[in-house]
Amino acid sequence: MGNREALLDGATQCLYEKGYARTTARDIATAAGVSLAAIGYHYGSKEALLDAALQRAIEEWGDRLAASLADVGATRGTGEADDLNAGAGTGGASADGEARGTGADGAPGDASADGGTSADAGAGTDGGAGTDGGAGTDGEAGTDGEAGTDGGAGTDGEAGTGGGAGRGGGAGGRFERAWAGVLASLADSRPLWAVQFELIAHLERTPELRHSYAEATRRARLELAAIFGTETTDEAAALRVGAFYQALLVGVVGLWLVDPADAPSAPDLRDAIRTVAAGLTPG
Numbered sequence: 001m002g003n004r005e006a007l008l009d010g011a012t013q014c015l016y017e018k019g020y021a022r023t024t025a026r027d028i029a030t031a032a033g034v035s036l037a038a039i040g041y042h043y044g045s046k047e048a049l050l051d052a053a054l055q056r057a058i059e060e061w062g063d064r065l066a067a068s069l070a071d072v073g074a075t076r077g078t079g080e081a082d083d084l085n086a087g088a089g090t091g092g093a094s095a096d097g098e099a100r101g102t103g104a105d106g107a108p109g110d111a112s113a114d115g116g117t118s119a120d121a122g123a124g125t126d127g128g129a130g131t132d133g134g135a136g137t138d139g140e141a142g143t144d145g146e147a148g149t150d151g152g153a154g155t156d157g158e159a160g161t162g163g164g165a166g167r168g169g170g171a172g173g174r175f176e177r178a179w180a181g182v183l184a185s186l187a188d189s190r191p192l193w194a195v196q197f198e199l200i201a202h203l204e205r206t207p208e209l210r211h212s213y214a215e216a217t218r219r220a221r222l223e224l225a226a227i228f229g230t231e232t233t234d235e236a237a238a239l240r241v242g243a244f245y246q247a248l249l250v251g252v253v254g255l256w257l258v259d260p261a262d263a264p265s266a267p268d269l270r271d272a273i274r275t276v277a278a279g280l281t282p283g
Contacts, residue, residue, distance in 0.1 A: 004042045006032040011053035016191035020050060020198050051212050054199075057192050058220070061185065066227045068181045172270050178228055179266040182249065186256050193253050221246055 001009075010032030014023040025046040029036045043049040186193065203210045221242025222235070230241045248269070256263040264272070 003032070003034045003038045006034055007039060007042055007049055008053050008056060010034075011049050012057055015050060015053060015057070015195050020054075020195055020202065023050065047206075047208065051209070054192075054195060055216055058196075058216070061189050061192060062220075062223055062227065065181060065185055068185070069178050069227060172274065174229060175273065176266045176270040179252075179269050182252070183256070183263070183266060186253065186260075190257070193257060197254065197257065217246070224249065 007028060010028045010030075011023070013031045014027045018027065023046075025036055025039055028046065028049065029039060032038075039046055039049055043052060199209065199213065203213060218239070221239050223242070224245040225232075225238040225242035228241075228245055230238060232238050232241075252263060252269070
């Protein structure tokens, strides 16, 4: 390991043990086993080194979180139905390869003659659903469109193998699993989050830190949007979604740092989002 990498490791150790404000250049040099002059040579200043160490730690946390969410299928691409707001779909394909785009108003898809309900109440081979979320005998949609109120779906289309979207599947399931992963990661990353909250108090007095923090925040928003499965080529939209997740994340982490037992659980967050979303639905 070279001096540059050793300084990053030493700075990270000091951040976690002493915090941002109480860490000195000598602390870092001692932890890294290098001379004080090495800090200026490689990074220019103690503050630049601490910023680099913190950014690396945040990126590593994000990478670990993304990997854990991918392992449990919490990000998009798992073939599950959206059920946080069951009228709006994403244009999934049915098992026979026929594209089925669902609109916010439940625009009609391929209709069966009667749009009847099958025995598993919401799951057909092709994943279509009528207004009550029921699927036709062969999985074709009822006359009122792809996604009904309950967002029933088929085997390989919008829904997962379990058929109809329920509390454990679909977007609600992804959301819950994602936040379960976030909350599980906090025990190991508590020092990282404590340092970030400490930094907020220094932003007003340190313009350089404010600038670097603002740029890091922009990157974090795009990464959070991707981590939580937002699929869009519109950067402005991704930033808005990322800002929402960032606000939720900072709030949840703040509550967890104060009292982990009193912080909202993943199911709490899922149910709260559903309640808020229901209040925003027109009509």
